[in-house]
Amino acid sequence: MRALLVVNPAATTTSARTRDVLIHALASEMKLEAVTTEYRGHGRDLARRAAESDDIDLVVALGGDGTVNEVVNGLLHDGPDPERLPRLAVVPGGSTNVFARALGLPNDPVEATGAILAALAEQSERTVGLGLASGTPGTPDEGIPGRWFTFCAGVGFDASVIGRVEQQRERGKRSTHALYLRQVARQFLGDPNRIHGRITLERPGHEPVTDLVLSIVANTSPWTYLGNRPVYVSPNASFDTGLDVLGLSRLSTAAVARYGTQLLTSSPSRGPHGKHAITLHDLTDFTLNSKVPLPFQMDGDHLGLRTSVTFTGVRRALRVIV
Template structure:
C-alpha cells in the first residue's frame, strides 16, 4: 500500500529518534513517503495533494489534534467521499490526542504504531462522521471558508481559554494540564457575559431558538477532551456514528462554574452536565450559532479568531479511518 506519513516535527511528545524508529517500522509494511511540516497549514497542503493526485492510498498523521485536523481538511478539500479518498491513520504525538483516543488508540506513540500495523494487516477500519463549520450566509462571516473538525468546536468561553493557551505556547510554555487550568481560570476572571450570554442557537424549522448562552460546545464524539488521563464528557451521547451534539450554558457565575466544573470532572459516558442553565441537544444534522458580539471560536483545539455567526453540519460517514 502506498502511504504518506505527515510528521509534525514540533509535536509535543515525540523526538527525532522516536520519529525515525516509527518511520522504519511503518516502512516495513508500506511503500512510505515521509513529509515534515514546515509551516501552519502545511499538513493540509500535503494531504490535499495526496488526495488530488492519487499518490497515496493512506495518509498517516503523526502529531497532535491540530496536525490531524489539517490532514482531514486537506483530504476533504473537494468534499467527503470515503470510497474514493485515501484512508486516514493517526499516530498520536500531541499533548491531548483527543481524536486518536476517542478512536480507541493507545496514547503512547510506540503502542499506537503497533496498533496501526496490526490494523493494516487485518484490514481493520471504520468510517466516521465529521463536523463542518462555515460562515452563515447573509452575515458578516459569510465569506469565512468552511472547515472540517473531528471532535469538537466551541464559541465563547472555552474557545477563549484555548486562545489563551495558544498565546502561552507561542511564548515557549509547554502544553501541560496546569497551563490549561490556569488559562481557564483567567478566562473566567475576564469573562464579560457571566449571567446573560450573547449566543443564540437556531435549529432549522424550529421557531423558538435557544437564547442567552454564554458558551456553546459542539461535540462530534465523546469524550469531549481529557484532563491528563481523565476523560471529560460534555456531551456523553456524542458519537462518530451520529450527527453533532451541543452543550450550551446560560450562566457562568462563580456558583455555576463550581457546580458545572464538578459535574464535568465527575462526568461519565452515562451522565454529563445538567441543570436549569444547561442545554444539551443530540444528533443534530444542522444548526447555527449567532452571537450579538464577536466571540472567540475554536475547532479541534485550534483558536481561529472571533466569529459572530457559524453554521454547523454533521456529515455522517465522511472519512475512512484505519483503527
C-alpha cells in the same frame, strides 16, 4: 500499498529518535513517503495533494490534534467521498490526542503504530462522521470558507480559554493541564459575557435557544482528557451520529463550581446538567449567532472572532484505520 506520512516535527510527546523508529516501522510494511511539515497549513496542503493523486492509499498523521485537523481538511478539500479518498491513520504525538484516543488507539505513539499496523494487516477500518463549520450566508462571516473538525468546536468561553493558552505557548510556556486550568480561572475573572450570554442557537423547525455564554459542539465522546481522565461533555456524541451541543446560559461562581464538578465526575452515561445547561443530540444543521464577535475554536485551535457560524454534521465522511 503507497502511503504518505505527514510528520509534525514540533509534536510535543515525540523525540526525533522516536519519530525515526516510527517511520522505520511503517516503511517496513508499505511504500512510504515521509514529509515533515514546515509551516502552518502544510499538513493540509500535503493531504490535499494525496487526495488528488491516484496512487496514495493511506495518509498517516504523526502529531497532535492540530496536525490531524490539517490532514483531514486536506483530504476533504473537495468534499467527502470515503470510497475514493485515501484512508486516514493517526499516530498520536500531541499533549492530548483527543481524536486518536476517541478512536480507541493507545496514547503512546509506539503502541499506536503497532495497533495501526495490526489493523492494516487485518483490514480493520471504520467510516466516521465529521463536523463542518462555515460562515453563515447574509452575515459578516459569510465569506469564511468551511472547515472540518474531528471532535469539537466552540464559540464563547471555551474558545477564549484556548486563545489564552495559545498566547502563553507563543511565549514559550509548555502545554500542560495546569496551564489550561490557570487560563480558565483568568478568563472567568475577566469575561464580561459570562453572566448574560450573547449566543443564540438556531435550527430549522425549533425555537431559538438564546443567551448562551458557552456553546461546545461535540462530534465524539469523550470530548477531551485531563491526564488519563476522560471528560464527557456530551456523553451521547458519537462518530456514527450527527453533532451534539452543550450550552450554558450562566457562568456565575456557583454555576462554575457545579458544572466543573460535574465535568470532573462525568461518565459515559451523564454529563453536565442543570437549569442553566442545555444538551442537544444528533443535530445535522444549526447556527450559532452572537450579538458581538466572540472567539471561535475548532479541535483545540483558536480561529479568531466570529459573529455567526453554521454547523453541519456529516455522517460517513472519511475512512479511518483502527
